[in-house]
Amino acid sequence: MTEQQYSLDDIRKNVSRIDNEIIKLLAERRQLSLEVAKSKIQTAKPVRDQGREQELLLRLIDTGKSKQLDAQYITQIFHTIIEDSVLFQQAYLQKLTNPESLQPVARVSFLGAKGSYSNLASRNYFSRKQTKLVEISCSTFRDVLSVVETGNADYGVLPIENTSSGSINEVYDLLQHTSLSIVGEITQPIEHCLLTAVDTTVAQIDTLYSHPQPHQQCSEYLHSMGNISQEYCSSTAEAMKMVAELKKPNVAAIGNASSGELYGLAPLKTDIANQQENFTRFIVVARKPVEVTSLIPAKTTLIMSTAQKAGSLVECLLVLRTLNINMTKLESRPVIGNPWEEMFYVDVEVNLKSDVMQEALDELTRLTRFIKVLGCYPSENVVPVDPYDGSY
Structure with a gap:
């Protein structure tokens, strides 16, 4: 008996059939995640259950092994699916809340x-x-x-x-x-690329157009290009429009490859940012704030100005530590018109309406010269669960 041979057309038809089935199942799974969100309203359970996510990943990894699929492949796919499920549920709950x-x-x-x-x-x-x-x-x-x-x-x-x-x-x-x-x-x-309007080489490029931020984010690669002119534009889109209009072999824009297609540009060099993961x-x-349901993780952003004396900022930060509030960002900026005075921007992972955040605001109001909440909003940073982490 000889093994049946399939034509390339037959193979492609089968691949397309399987792809369509995957899409159908993903849509079905997403709809079920919505039903999960509805049930959590009744039980007041949070959207994320990281212990459950870990159990799910371990089970799927074992199932994948029996199908000759490696653990990394399974983990990457289902991290994406889980992230979509979490964000889809959060969006649904936020619509009900607002x-x-x-x-x-x-x-x-x-x-x-x-x-x-x-x-x-x-x-x-x-x-x-x-x-x-x-x-x-x-x-x-x-x-x-x-x-x-x-x-x-x-x-x-x-x-x-x-x-x-x-x-x-x-x-x-x-x-x-x-x-x-x-x-x-x-x-x-x-994903920064060098984008050009005509066929050329990197060696021919002597002028680069982009917003100042991409120039800064790609500084190491630009330095390796030697003596080139860096021209600043109001946005990466404006830079791409400029290069498209010039149509010269010595000019390029820094921008996204798919966006470059809108302006007839093609990538000459990809992955030029200083950091691979950028x-x-x-x-x-x-104009109006939103209310964040307690079922999903929230962030609160505030600004404050402390007294001009030693230890003032430390006192404020100790309030957050004492109340076990996790701070994810602390940024200082000068107060325009007040030399040597700074405004501090703080991001914390806590809901503004929670008792602990209200207690923190009371304490911070007492310790600061000025304080203002800029907003409370759903945290969309879905950190993937490590299936082999024993902390869950």
Whole structure:
């Protein structure tokens, strides 16, 4: 008996059939996760059960081994599925908690034209909410805030920090003066490429266009290119438009490859960031704050100014430690117009409405010269569970 041979067309048809089945099952699984969220409302259980997630992963790894699938492959796939399930449940619960926010279409402002990193972050964030967008391009961070403040947009999306270049100081400074509230966050992978409009080589490039942040995030690679001119634009999208219009072999833009396609650009060199894993955290702002259900993890962001004496900041931080509140970010920025005075930005992993956070605010109000809550919002940083970690 000879083994039956399949044609390439037959193999591809079978692959497509299996892919379609996978999509169908993923949709079915997501719908079941919604039913899980509904049941947790009745029992007041939190969305995440990390012990349950670990048991699930270990069982799936064992099942995968019997099918000649290695543990890393199984873990990567199901980390993605679990993250989607958690965020899908969180979005559902938040809609129930904030019924006034239910709207099929949202007007969203962001830096740059379509294809900018802020635009990509906007689309990814609101796709999770199953909300259609009216996209409003802005040329400055100040404009992003202004159009929301004046009611011409419902939300604004702003980059706040990057794993390579650090905090985006201009945004922090603007947050000191805005009346808007932070209502959400999203962490976006940043994949920088050299993008060109014509066939060329890296050796021919002598001028690079981009926003200042990508220049900074790719500084090591740019240094290796030698003596090149770094031209700053208002956004990566603006840089791509510039290179597309110039159509010269000696110019390139730094930006995202898929966004470059919108402007007819092709990647000449990929993965040029200083860090292989390059992420930017974006915040979402609106005119009204949101309430975060106690069933999901929350973050609270506040700003405060301490007395100008030794130990003032330490006293404030001790309040958080004493109350066992985890601080994930501490950023200091000068107070414009008050030399040598600083404003401290603090992110903590706790719900604003919780008793422990209210106790912390009472203590911090007593210890500080000025304090203001910028927002409480769902934490969308779903840290993957290690299936072999015995702490769960």
